[in-house]
Amino acid sequence: MNKSISIRDLQRVSSQTIAKLDGPTAITSGEETVAVLFPLKKANLPRLRAALLRAEKLSQGRDREADDAALAVFGPVETGDYSFAAQKAARPRTRRKK
DSSP, rough: OOOEEEEHHHHTOOOHHHHHSSSSSSEEEEEEEEEHHHHHHOHHHHHHHHHHHHHHHHHHHHOHHHHHHHHHGHHHHHHOOSSSSHHHHHHHOOOOOO
16 A cells, blocks of 8 residues: 555545556545545455355355354354355345346
8 A cells, every 4th residue: 555645635536536446545634544445346246256156166065054153253254155055045036127
């Protein structure tokens, strides 16, 4: 993160300019960094799906209860089922318009 925008200049920056930023950008007040601006980019859906499928494949065969117990030392554990099958079953069915 080698670039920055002053907090005063931020007031004059358009949303189009923010969208064109390469990545995280420091927001500064004088010499102090007071925030970081992360421009949102449109997700590459095929790449995201491939990563999620790979993660799901890697998780097969793991002992879920042992994983939850290991994570419990850090605080409450979310025990939801986030597999593709569970998410698809939970989605409301909608008809596509013709």
